[in-house]
Amino acid sequence: MIWGNHDITLKYPKKAARQLATYFDEITSGTKELLNDLIYNESIILDVEGYTKNILLIHEHQADL
Numbered sequence: 001m002i003w004g005n006h007d008i009t010l011k012y013p014k015k016a017a018r019q020l021a022t023y024f025d026e027i028t029s030g031t032k033e034l035l036n037d038l039i040y041n042e043s044i045i046l047d048v049e050g051y052t053k054n055i056l057l058i059h060e061h062q063a064d065l
Helices: 004-011 013-020
Strands: 020-024 029-033 043-047 054-060
Touching: 004 013
Parallel strands: none
Antiparallel strands: 020 029, 043 054
16 A cells, blocks of 8 residues: 555554554444555556566656656
8 A cells, every 4th residue: 555645644554554454334233344464555566477678556646856
């Protein structure tokens, strides 16, 4: 999962886990797992098999190129 400047708290794993690991289900009146054990990154480099170039994924206005 990629975080951007609007999601700056996702930069910190403990805060991200508190915010997104569970949610409250109103039907059962209980807590359920949601996005447990996800790793949040500022960017991701995709290494595409069979190609010499990589793909850089970032939040759309995270940096000036």
